[in-house]
Amino acid sequence: MINLETPKKFRPLVEQANQVATHVLRPISRKYDTAEHERPKELDMLAKLIDGMNDGGSSGGAGAAGVGSRPSDEAVNGNGAPKNKNGSNMSTALSIMETCWGDVGLTLAIPGQGLGNSAIASVASDEQLKLYGGKWASMAITEPESGSDSASIRTTARYDEETEEYVLNGEKIYVTAGERCELVVVWASLDRSIGRAAIKSFIVERSNPGMVLDRLEHKLGIRASDTAAFRLEECRVPKEALLGNPEIDTKKGFGGVMQTFDNTRPLVAGMAVGVARACLDHTRTVLENAGVELDVNRPVNSQSAAAAKFFALEADYEAARLLTLQATWMADNRKPNSLQASLAKAKAGRTGVDVALGCIELCGVTGYDESELLEKWARDAKILDIFEGTQQIQLLIIARQLLKKTSAELK
Amino acid sequence: MSVADRSMGLGLQALRKLASFELIDRVGLRGPTEQIVYQASKNGFRGATLAGRTFARATSAGKPTRARVSGGGDLFDLTPDDDQQMLIEVTREIATNELRPAALKADEACAAPDEILAQGTELGLALLGVPEDLGGTAAERSAVTSVLVTEQLSRGDMGLAVALLGTSAVSTALGLWGDADQQGTYLPAFTGDDVPCAALAILEPQPLFDPFALKTTARLDGEGYVLSGVKSLVPRCADAEVLLVAAQLEGHGPALFFVNSGEATGLSVEAAPAMGIRAAATETLHLEDVKVPADALLAQGDPAVYAEAIHRARLGWCAAAVGTAQAVLDLVIPYVNERVAFGEPISHRQAVAFAVSDIAIELEGMRLATYRAASLADQDKDFAYATTLARQLCVTKGMYIGNQGVQLLGGAGYIKEYPAERWYRDLRATGVMEGALLV
Numbered sequence: 001m002i003n004l005e006t007p008k009k010f011r012p013l014v015e016q017a018n019q020v021a022t023h024v025l026r027p028i029s030r031k032y033d034t035a036e037h038e039r040p041k042e043l044d045m046l047a048k049l050i051d052g053m054n055d056g057g058s059s060g061g062a063g064a065a066g067v068g069s070r071p072s073d074e075a076v077n078g079n080g081a082p083k084n085k086n087g088s089n090m091s092t093a094l095s096i097m098e099t100c101w102g103d104v105g106l107t108l109a110i111p112g113q114g115l116g117n118s119a120i121a122s123v124a125s126d127e128q129l130k131l132y133g134g135k136w137a138s139m140a141i142t143e144p145e146s147g148s149d150s151a152s153i154r155t156t157a158r159y160d161e162e163t164e165e166y167v168l169n170g171e172k173i174y175v176t177a178g179e180r181c182e183l184v185v186v187w188a189s190l191d192r193s194i195g196r197a198a199i200k201s202f203i204v205e206r207s208n209p210g211m212v213l214d215r216l217e218h219k220l221g222i223r224a225s226d227t228a229a230f231r232l233e234e235c236r237v238p239k240e241a242l243l244g245n246p247e248i249d250t251k252k253g254f255g256g257v258m259q260t261f262d263n264t265r266p267l268v269a270g271m272a273v274g275v276a277r278a279c280l281d282h283t284r285t286v287l288e289n290a291g292v293e294l295d296v297n298r299p300v301n302s303q304s305a306a307a308a309k310f311f312a313l314e315a316d317y318e319a320a321r322l323l324t325l326q327a328t329w330m331a332d333n334r335k336p337n338s339l340q341a342s343l344a345k346a347k348a349g350r351t352g353v354d355v356a357l358g359c360i361e362l363c364g365v366t367g368y369d370e371s372e373l374l375e376k377w378a379r380d381a382k383i384l385d386i387f388e389g390t391q392q393i394q395l396l397i398i399a400r401q402l403l404k405k406t407s408a409e410l411k
Numbered sequence: 412m413s414v415a416d417r418s419m420g421l422g423l424q425a426l427r428k429l430a431s432f433e434l435i436d437r438v439g440l441r442g443p444t445e446q447i448v449y450q451a452s453k454n455g456f457r458g459a460t461l462a463g464r465t466f467a468r469a470t471s472a473g474k475p476t477r478a479r480v481s482g483g484g485d486l487f488d489l490t491p492d493d494d495q496q497m498l499i500e501v502t503r504e505i506a507t508n509e510l511r512p513a514a515l516k517a518d519e520a521c522a523a524p525d526e527i528l529a530q531g532t533e534l535g536l537a538l539l540g541v542p543e544d545l546g547g548t549a550a551e552r553s554a555v556t557s558v559l560v561t562e563q564l565s566r567g568d569m570g571l572a573v574a575l576l577g578t579s580a581v582s583t584a585l586g587l588w589g590d591a592d593q594q595g596t597y598l599p600a601f602t603g604d605d606v607p608c609a610a611l612a613i614l615e616p617q618p619l620f621d622p623f624a625l626k627t628t629a630r631l632d633g634e635g636y637v638l639s640g641v642k643s644l645v646p647r648c649a650d651a652e653v654l655l656v657a658a659q660l661e662g663h664g665p666a667l668f669f670v671n672s673g674e675a676t677g678l679s680v681e682a683a684p685a686m687g688i689r690a691a692a693t694e695t696l697h698l699e700d701v702k703v704p705a706d707a708l709l710a711q712g713d714p715a716v717y718a719e720a721i722h723r724a725r726l727g728w729c730a731a732a733v734g735t736a737q738a739v740l741d742l743v744i745p746y747v748n749e750r751v752a753f754g755e756p757i758s759h760r761q762a763v764a765f766a767v768s769d770i771a772i773e774l775e776g777m778r779l780a781t782y783r784a785a786s787l788a789d790q791d792k793d794f795a796y797a798t799t800l801a802r803q804l805c806v807t808k809g810m811y812i813g814n815q816g817v818q819l820l821g822g823a824g825y826i827k828e829y830p831a832e833r834w835y836r837d838l839r840a841t842g843v844m845e846g847a848l849l850v
């Protein structure tokens with residue numbers, strides 16, 4: 001039966017996440033935006049709380065670690081069709097919306113909730129889960145010469161048969177939580193002459209002496225989250241550190257490493273939904289205090305321009321939010337969601353920015369100056385239309401799927 | 412209504428006058444009598460009393476029958492139930508095999524073919540919102556079902572979909588809010604063999620029309636009311652035997668009144684062909700001191716019911732926009748893949764391909780927002796805000812998609828060989844229309 005409301009069973013989780021956002025994240029938002037690169041120690045306690053939430057019930061994950069596409073007990077209806085499921089992909093997105101309503105940068109800085117954790121959750125074997133589960137994992141894909149074109153990465157992985165180790169060499173940038181995490185999932189090529197099929201991901205312990213921290217970036221927003229650059233110099237990892245199949249399957253190509261994105265893109269979309277909600281909640285209060293009436297009955301064109309603008313932003317927010325939930329719902333029901341994940345990411349990414357910037361315009365000076373958090377949210381929101389696939393990459397993915405084009409045909 | 416009845420209503424003189432009209436030759440309609448007769452009303456012979464049956468007034472004083480509240484469930488779910496899935500398939504087939512092939516001619520004729528209207532009746536479209544216990548098909552509240560049906564039919568053609576669904580706007584309102592007497596008076600006709608045409612008339616011609624600030628008035632007069640004003644773009648108004656008319660009740664506020672066109676005096680209909688949804692035969696309804704009895708007032712003028720009716724009508728237009736926008740996407744994908752320029756399909760260019768992506772993104776957002784609002788309505792929850800957002804999306808993104816549909820086809824989008832130009836015209840309706848549909 002068609003129903004697009006937040007599932008009853010996740011409401012306590014959403015409420016908890018909202019409490020965390022209100023009482024833990026919001027109060028320290030400005031502090032860590034100003035003190036870039038300082039570790040938000042208040043979050044250590046929070047990580048334990050989230051671990052407790054994850055262990056404590058069937059409500060699913062509260063952070064990125066929860067998502068994945070692992071098989072679960074499949075219940076069926078009377079007619080043999082699989083029973084509708086609301087699982088960890090949705091609950092994770094819902095709680096991320098709340099924590100990002102609190103603060104995007106701090107959400108990214110919560111220990112144990114890195115995007116690397118999603119990659120591990122998606123493709124790790126049971127043995128790898130035992131080895132690496134429960135540790136904070138970041139994701140290292142981008143290189144100075146390879147951004148959206150992740151198939152062109154230059155970092156190499158050489159297999160050393162004697163020691164049964166992979167040896168990684170190269171340079172990685174824009175690693176979110178790269179300084180503070182415990183593990184880094186590194187993309188590297190087993191054979192650069194083969195192309196994308198040879199690209200595999202490797203779990204590298206942050207303490208590995210072959211992985212050298214180069215610098216931390218100074219950014220437009222999400223300053224509470226560290227963004228690291230690494231050099232990999234003869235960085236040796238055990239062969240068990242390779243995620244997925246070690247064979248180079250040219251037919252299957254890039255699928256293995258890319259499929260993680262189907263699970264993580266809706267989460268980034270959820271982040272944008274959360275920050276957009278924060279902006280809209282704040283702006284509604286500001287407008288109402290200023291005497292602007294928002295009437296759901298009268299046509300928007302008969303109301304003030306501010307009200308009309310506000311409804312337009314709310315509508316885009318609603319579309320972004322529902323597209324995000326749709327993508328997670330499909331993942332939970334193990335329906336292929338690559339298209340919907342990109343629809344959600346594209347819509348939410350641009351909506352987060354449009355809403356934040358539009359709200360500043362509506363609020364005026366107190367939206368733009370640092371007395372409130374709106375200006376910060378507009379800076380934070382911008383990254384969400386860039387990482388995990390830029391707006392333009394999402395449009396490419398969507399177009400290639402709809403038009404049935406290869407990357408060689410539609411460049 | 413038979414051609415003979417209609418002819419009597421219009422007067423033979425009018426028909427003779429009509430025979431000389433150029434337009435008839437131009438659009439190739441000289442031929443089937445009913446088309447010519449249709450043109451009589453189209454070209455503005457006002458003052459004719461509308462023909463229609465007399466509805467025997469029921470006075471049971473009992474309780475009205477309502478469909479159960481159905482929606483929701485505890486989980487997020489985008490899967491239609493089995494009944495809805497079946498209806499989607501049936502209506503999609505009709506949309507593809509019947510509506511789409513008939514759309515161009517119906518657009519030119521400003522009328523839906525009789526066979527298609529008959530098919531809609533046969534399918535029981537007018538019964539979608541009528542409780543099962545009263546002979547309808549709704550065991551449960553069905554805004555979602557109506558949205559799904561409207562979407563599928565509009566994917567075939569929005570104008571024809573509106574022509575097919577206008578009657579169900581009134582029968583659904585009867586099911587939702589009619590009292591026992593109103594249900595007893597009208598529903599037997601809707602559930603019988605000879606289903607009357609009906610129309611929900613809310614829109615008025617003033618700019619910045621606000622359905623909560625109507626110019627059409629209703630004043631108390633003895634036991635009944637007297638209605639005066641103008642209603643715009645009423646689908647198949649000349650055929651409608653039952654009209655549900657929005658009017659400002661003096662000293663009260665906006666409210667809905669049943670008007671039987673076969674009994675009331677002071678009604679006249681004027682053709683009002685518009686930019687789009689022409690197959691719905693949109694017409695202007697003039698009410699000049701039209702007397703209706705006391706029991707014509709719906710839900711005792713409850714303002715909450717009126718507001719809900721407005722929102723349910725808006726959702727109907729959202730669903731129509733979703734269906735037509737889907738039709739645009741369905742058309743542009745093969746077109747841009749097949750059309751070659753500069754030595755390769757134009758879909759190999761990002762400027763073209765990204766426009767297709769944007770259509771897909773905004774369309775899916777429109778659809779989900781519309782489903783959400785309808786599902787809230789079925790759960791008996793406040794759905795006004797969700798509807799406002801869905802309408803905002805369907806009006807702006809729907810028009811964006813209609814515009815892109817023509818743009819991506821270029822010159823081919825501008826000529827009638829392709830339906831893109833019609834969808835461009837149809838999708839403009841979403842932001843203008845109030846009433847006419849209701850889910």
